[in-house]
Amino acid sequence: MATFATVGSALADLEFNRRDHEDRPLRPIPPGRDQFSARWLPSRRYLFGPWRTIEATIPASDFTRARDDMFWQADEHMIPVVDLFHSAGPSAVRPMFEQMLTGGIDAVPDAPSALVDFFAQLAEPPAWFDRRSADRGRLLISSASLSAQRLVLGWALFETAMTGDISAATGATGRFKRDSVRRYAETFRMFALAMKPDIYDRDSEVFQTIVRVRLMHALASRGLRRAWGDEHYLRFGEPIAATSLLAFGNGPLLTRLVDHRLGRKLSARDLDDIAMFAGWFGHLIGAPDRLRAADGEEMIRSLDYVFSRGGDPSGWREELMHTVRQPIDALVDAYLPWVPGNARSVVSAAGCKVFAAGAITPLVPVFGIEEIHEFIDGAPEFRFPYRIHADLFGRVASLNARSAGIRDRVPGATLVRRTLYRNGPPGIDQAVDGLAAFARRYHDIAMAYTHHDASTTGRGLGSSRLAPAAG
Structure with missing residues (x-):
């Protein structure tokens, strides 16, 4: 496939759906994303260094150019569905979408072509899919050590606040600020459900929840595209780009890469199964x-490239960090209503320190102490003696991972893992049920993933607060 020789400025050259134009030249990386920020280099070396040589910059190739191209567009199969939400209105389209998702396309009388085409993409697994391999990968991820899970929980927050496009999109939508408890609850629920074996079943709650999140991303991206305008698009590309969705989809790998780094080794076949x-x-x-x-191997190469293009945080970083306290406050309010207000504030503050110890401390060996200080800058509720506790975490995490690695080599360990983790990590159902109970108790949060149904016009959305790439 041909590529642009130079960055064009015409929207017609850039704003098209690759699905409908496979023969058009590859688009260059948006100029505002064309940087290799040094802040991501230590984490790339930590995660991917055991598997490949990590350099500060990555030379352009057909592999990188294919990913650069998809920074210009949203989910290619969702674009017509989002068009339908915008033209016909969410009150008309959301019921049809839910009917299609839960009952099949035949349950939708006179279904619009956008829904028919989208359902066709969902109805049958793609030709490349190997369910046995994928389920071996699911079991490997489900059995990640507790230390790795803690680190990746912190990583998810760090990535949200410190990656340029993610922090800009999440900050500008305002969901973290105005509706943070629902936002965090919906996100945790989706990732928890994703570890269950019925993720492969189109009629399951797991499958349908992930597709609802997919729609929510696409609707938000359309609204941000309109709110931010053409000039911003020509500099930075799609607000929630398909390439970013690629990294989001590959995220489950991270827990086992952490375990591997800590001494619980993965084989090449293990890695292939996780990739599936x-x-x-x-x-x-x-x-x-x-x-x-x-x-x-290719999945690691792909993630390394996308992470290398993570850029610098938008101007929403500090506000996003403050919103982390809101679910902690909500838990205290929901379960300790009898405690006086001042005392509840003390408990909430202590909860922030517990979160810092449990989820942010593990990031220190990955990103470095200075990066963590920048991450929490302006959010004093998360100040903590990270350096001291990171040393302790490192020793405990290594022991945790190596012990798990020894258990992995015991004869019959694979059979035991299939038994213990067949329905996801032990306790996952209880966690999902507990989250639902909390959501009902705290202002009866529905967790329906409908927050952005009316966002396609861009009204009510903030600016991106993104700075152009340096140099």
Whole structure:
């Protein structure tokens, strides 16, 4: 496929759906994203260094150019569905979408072509999908050590606040500020459900929840595209780009890469199985199938490249960090209403320190102490003696991972893992049920993933607060 020789400025050259124009030249990386920020280099070396040589910059190739191209567009299969939400209105389209999702396209009388086409993409697994391999990968991810899970929980927050496009999109939508408890609850629920074996079943709650999140991303991206305007698009590309969805889909790999780094070794076949599961999750969440990693080695190469283009945080970083306290406050309010107000504030403050110890401290060996200080800057509720506790975490995490690695080599360990983790990590159902109970108790939160149904006009959305790439 041909590529642009130079960055064009005409919208017609850039704003098209690759699905409908496979023969058009590859688009160059948006100029505002064309940087290799130094802040991501330590984490790339930590996660991917055991598997490949990590350099500060990555030379352009057909592999990187294919990913650069998809920074210009949203989920290619969702674009017509979002058009329908905008033209016919969410009150008309959301019921049809839910009927299609839960009952099949035949349950929708006179279904619009956008829904017919989208259902066809969901109805049958793609030709590349190997369910046995994917489920081996799911079991590997489900059995990640507690230390790795803690680190990746913190990583998810760090990535949200410190990656340029993610922090801009989440900050500008205002969901974290105005509706943070629902936002965090919906996100945790989706990732928890994704570890269950019925993720492959179109009629399951898991499958349908992931597709609802997929729609929500696409609707928000359209609204942000309109709110931010053409000039911003020509500099930075799509607000929630397909390439970013690719990294989101491959995210489940991270827990086992952390374990591998800590001494619990993965084989090449293990990595391939995780790649198959991540490919399936990415397929459901809207990542382009054309960019799917063929094997584990390619998945690491792909993630390394996307992370290298993470850029610097938007101006929303500090506000996003403050919103982390809101679910902690909500838990205290919901379960300790009898405690006086001043005392509840003390408990909430203590909860922030517990979160800092449990989820942010593990990031220190990955990103470095200075980066963590920048991450929490302006959010004093998360100040903590990170350096001291990070040393302790490192020793405990290594012991945790190595002990798990020894158990992995015991004869019959694979059979035991299949038994213990067949329905996801132990306690996952209880966690999901507990989250639902909390949501009902705290202002009866529905967790319906409908927050952005009316966002396509862009009204009520903030600016991106993104700065152009340096240099």
